[in-house]
Amino acid sequence: MKNKIQPKTLPGFMELLPSEQILFNNIYDTIKRVYEKFGFLPLDTPVIEYSNILLAKAGGETEKQIYRFNKGDNDLSLRFDLTVPLSRYVSQHFQDITFPFKRYQMSKVFRGERPQKGRYREFYQCDIDIIGNQTLPLIYDAEMPAVIYEIFKTLSFGPFIIRINNRKILNGFFDSLNLTDIKTDILRIIDKIDKIGKEEVKKELKKIIDDDNCINSIINFITIDGSNYDIINSLRKLNIDNEEYNCGLNELEEVIKYIKLYQVEEEYYKIDLTIARGLDYYTGTVYETNLKEYPNLGSICSGGRYDNLTEYYTDEKLPGVGISIGLTRLFSQLLQENIISINKKSLIDILIIPMDDVDYSYVLNLAKKLRDNDIKTDICYGNKSLKHKMKYASKINVKYVAIIGTDEVNNETVMLKDMTNSTQQEYKLSDFVDKLLTLIS
RNA sequence: GCGGAUAUGGUGAAGGGGUUAACACGGCGGAUUGUGGUUCCGUUAUGCUAGGGUUCGAAUCCCUAUAUCCGCCCCA
Secondary structure (H helix, E strand, O other): OOOOOOOOOOOOEOOOOHHHHHHHHHHHHHHHHHHHHOOOEEOOOOOEEEHHHHOOOOOHHHHHHOOEEEEOOEEEEEOOOOHHHHHHHHHHOHHHOOOOEEEEEEEEEEOOOOOEOOEOOEEEEEEEEEEOOOOOOOOHHHHHHHHHHHHHHHHOOOOEEEEEEEHHHHHHHHHHOOOHHHHHHHHHHHHOHHHHOHHHHHHHHHHHOOOHHHHHHHHHHHOOOOOHHHHHHHHHHOOOOOHHHHHHHHHHHHHHHHHHHOOOOHHHEEEOOOOOOOOOOOOOEEEEEEEOOOHHHOOOEEEEEEOOOOOOOOOOOOOEEEEEEEHHHHHHHHHHOOOOOOOOOOOOOEEEEEOOOOOHHHHHHHHHHHHHOOOOEEEOOOOOOHHHHHHHHHHOOOOEEEEEOHHHHHHOEEEEEEOOOOEEEEEEHHHHHHHHHHHHO
């Protein structure tokens, strides 16, 4: 053992056992199905891009966290999200795309940050975005919650709440308080309220704002509560004379109205003025989604509206709205909190067990017939004992086993065993497939 | 980038200077014939992250390195 290479993966890279992967893929497939149901088109972009493309925006943190390397004379990087590649894609293929462009992309992104709980270096993002040419109707902002609603209803991880805000409201509000230059810092602090609580937010704000009245009005503002209708009313009554504020308020009201038209149940979405979202490219509506029974998971799906997706690559003005589900993190947390659990160890419907000396042409003919009827079939080869093969069948958790020995071959039959109740019955080969089809349907 | 903790097999781990490194899970084999899950039996680390030191003797004490985990910062 000493002279062998230690088999290990890099920290922060998730790797699953088959039974876990089956579960993961179920969630992945559900998300994908809903995205497609709403008309989003599939898109796949390269994992590696030119560094100057990915770093066009060049934030300090991005540069620190990006996996970057040289190959020959090329300065390359692994994508750290799917939005920047989308920007590049839309700019590059502008003339070939029909707008509004709705696309989904569900694949891996990479970030070289220090891994910790729920923090990975390689993880799946499941993104949808809708990109408009010059303009994009506000009703699309309501489609995002409709999609989120459908996904998490289908996945049934329990009750959830889509929290909605509009960045313009916060921006306008801070401008009206003359806090324009420290706006970003304030947003960052407010965004932490779920994690650290109201009092800690107050303390943090004190560090950057002298005026206690000002801090109190911020706290009072972001904690305005009530029904969606109440909140809109309260915000109106503040009579803040700021164009951006009122624009945001009108947008929010309209988006809320449209969400209702999308027939999202009322208890699944709510205006929440504490939603700020750290990312500075969001300019209007912003979303976060939480599982009500597991608030400590944080946001499981978030996104928002941005004014111009492609400003670094073209002069075209392309506003958009999008959301993202961090699937790797979500999955690991769901598993950890026992919200989901492993239930399948194999995908097959039936396992064929040939006895030692049996004629393979009989066995493979059966397998072919089953597979032609879309029955997931596997065969357990080898000269191990029947006992051993039965053990294997029970280990992979398959419901049906077909035992084929010389008796079955001679009589043109199949011995079908139901592993869940230990009963078995012999069927004629000619009507075996039909019989099995009715059993597994 | 900053702080804290930990390091024993395929896995979870006990042992805190005295010789075969406990226990459990998993794996493999068996309890005679073409039948799994339960039970029982056998087997499964010449080795305790690496390097150095103290000692008659180190998984155990000391030093160094490395790795991992948990926080903070940040998070398109």
